[in-house]
Amino acid sequence: MRIGIIGCGRIGGTLARHFSAADHEVAVSNSRDPESLAPVAQALPRVRPVTPPEAARFGQVVVVSIPFGRYRDLPADELTGTTVVDTTNYVPERDGPVPELDGxxxxxxIQRHLPAAHVVKAFNTMRWDHLRDFGHEAGALERYGIPVSGDDDGAKWTALDLVEQIGFQPVDVGGLADGGRWQQPGGPAYLADLTAGQLRARAGVPVR
Ligand SMILES: NC(=O)c1ccc[n+]([C@@H]2O[C@H](COP(=O)([O-])OP(=O)(O)OC[C@H]3O[C@@H](n4cnc5c(N)ncnc54)[C@H](OP(=O)(O)O)[C@@H]3O)[C@@H](O)[C@H]2O)c1
Structure with missing residues (x-):
């Protein structure tokens, strides 16, 4: 699969590494010249540095891993029809006031900013270094769970599959409203580092 990454820091860079290892073609971008990501691309097979609009056009799936407060920079036209995996969290002291968050x-x-994309929330609940290190081979008896929420079933299935491919157990927690609340800072899944079964039990999420 072709995966674009917008924001290639701790989380985006970790996912680039995992997706490259899972044999995907990956295009990574940040807020600067793509040349700044040349070292990342040189260190990983099938990874190329590009601009954010190029990453958006390249990806069948596009991961957004920037500070949430910069969400208006995301290229809406280029993401038409694309599955967008949102790893971001709202951090008030970093992002400042965001009046659009009201309720x-x-x-x-982000879905409202990208009306023609299919936004899924995933990879936002685990610290980046745990995301880097805590995955296990498929078939391991117990794996850490990663919650995924979204309003488009096809897009959500794609994200659930990517979670599985990088060694975690996906947990479908519903739509962007209820599931998103479950995943965001202050919610029961945030920084929980639990198995999928423990995650479901913690908030009474049914097995889907
Ligand atoms: N760190 C964690 O453990 C963790 C865990 C879960 C979720 N998250 C969330 O995931 C997101 C990324 O966190 P992080 O820790 O990976 O951040 P980070 O290490 O600071 O990396 C942020 C990346 O976003 C890029 N960026 C910033 N503004 C951009 C823009 N307008 N357009 C394109 N790229 C832009 C940065 O590029 P430049 O270097 O060029 O500025 C950098 O590559 C945040 O929303 C964070 O809250 C973080």
């Missing part, structure tokens, strides 16, 4: 989860705000 909405951060992923719903």
């Amino acid at each position: 909405l989860t951060s992923s719903e705000v």
Whole structure:
């Protein structure tokens, strides 16, 4: 699969490494010249540095891993019809006030900014170094769970599959409103580092 990554820091860079290891073609971008990501691309097979609009056009799936407060920079036209995996969290001291959040989860705000994309929230609940190190081979008896929420079933299935491919057990926690609340800072899944079964039990999420 072709995967674009917008924001290639701790989380985006970790996912680039995992997706490359899972044999995907990956295009990574940040806020600067793509040349700044040349060392990342040189260190990983099938990874190329590009601009954010190029990453958006390249990806069948596009991961967004920037500070949430910069969400208006995401290229909406280039993401038409694309599955967008949102790893972001709203961090007030970093992101400042975001009036659009009134009553909405951060992923719903991003979905409104990208009306023609299919936004899924995933990879936002685990510290980046745990995301790097805690995955296990498929078939391991116990794996850490990663919650996934989204309003488009096809897009959500794609994200659930990617979670599985990089060694974690996906947990479908519903739509961007309820599921997003479950995943965001202050929610029961945030920084929980639990198995999938423990995650479901913690908030009474049914097995889907
Ligand atoms: N760190 C964690 O453990 C963790 C865990 C879960 C979720 N998250 C969330 O995931 C997101 C990324 O966190 P992180 O820790 O990976 O951040 P990070 O290490 O600071 O990396 C952020 C990346 O986003 C890029 N970026 C910033 N503004 C951009 C823009 N307008 N357009 C394109 N790229 C832009 C940065 O590029 P430059 O270097 O060029 O500025 C950098 O590559 C945040 O929303 C964070 O809250 C983080």
